[in-house]
Amino acid sequence: MPTPTLADRLRQPEYTGENRCTPCTVVNVVIAAALSLLLGVAWPPLALVSFAVFAGAIYFRGYLVPGTPTLTKTYLPDRVLRWFDKEPTPTRVGSAPAAPATENDADAESTSDQVEAGQLDEGGESAEELDVEASLLEAGALDWDESGDELRLDPAFESAWNDEIERTDDATIRRRLADLTDLDADDISLESRSRNRWFVAVVDGTTIGTWESRAALVADVAADAALGDRFDDWDRLTGEQRSALARGLRIYLDRCPACGGDVRFGSETAESCCRSWEVFVVRCDDCEERLLEVDADALEPEAA
Ligand SMILES: [Zn+2]
Structure with missing residues (x-):
């Protein structure tokens, strides 16, 4: 020592x-x-x-x-x-470090004409252009319930997603993140941050993605695998668009990906070092893992 x-x-x-x-x-x-x-x-x-x-x-x-x-x-x-405040934006996969020019050019094939070069690095914009709900409906991952006013998971998709969740371990996570970002799976490390408030994927000291918990990351990685077969233009979607689709599904989870426990929805007060603010949270009732957090300001029009 x-x-x-x-x-x-x-x-x-x-x-x-x-x-x-x-x-x-x-x-x-x-x-x-x-x-x-x-x-x-x-x-x-x-x-x-x-x-x-x-x-x-x-x-x-x-x-x-x-x-x-x-x-x-x-x-x-x-x-x-x-x-x-440096509170991270959850699940922004794609703020990847510039790939060194010496790496074997794995992205040459996936960079089709429709995808602008460098889109992965540009921050949230490409994810916003995609209508997440409409895309999930069109792909058959979501459908309308009997009453026709509420969206729910398509039962076939739900079971495919659950199967993927079952078989997702750290190696699977790293492999799929590597696929999303064109980085090497062996270079990706997974760790907790900010006193366990966030779970991050890191490459060479640079955070390439942030999730509410490991369970949230497992849900996203499994959703990404289950969604792949249901989109015709899957290869043309950017890493950010794919992670936005996966994140869009997390609100429909009814079991915790970590322990299988029931989930609950509610308002909580989030705190950083010197600030506190209201958030909407989906949390596991058994293991208390945070599965989704959305800033309350993003849900309601500002009152003031
Ligand atoms: Zn749990």
């Missing part, structure tokens, strides 16, 4: 690296600058020295001022916090 350096001992991993809170860091840098300017009035060189010390503290410890999250929550308006 290597001896911890001074930097290791000073470091507070719960507030730095992946866990660093941007609003809190910004607030601390502003406070550090203001304090340094004040000290500089007494003796100008002190401004530089003190700012260097303060910046070091923020870098290694996350904050300079104790109790920063409360401070940030109190004094920064929610609009500003939301802008800075």
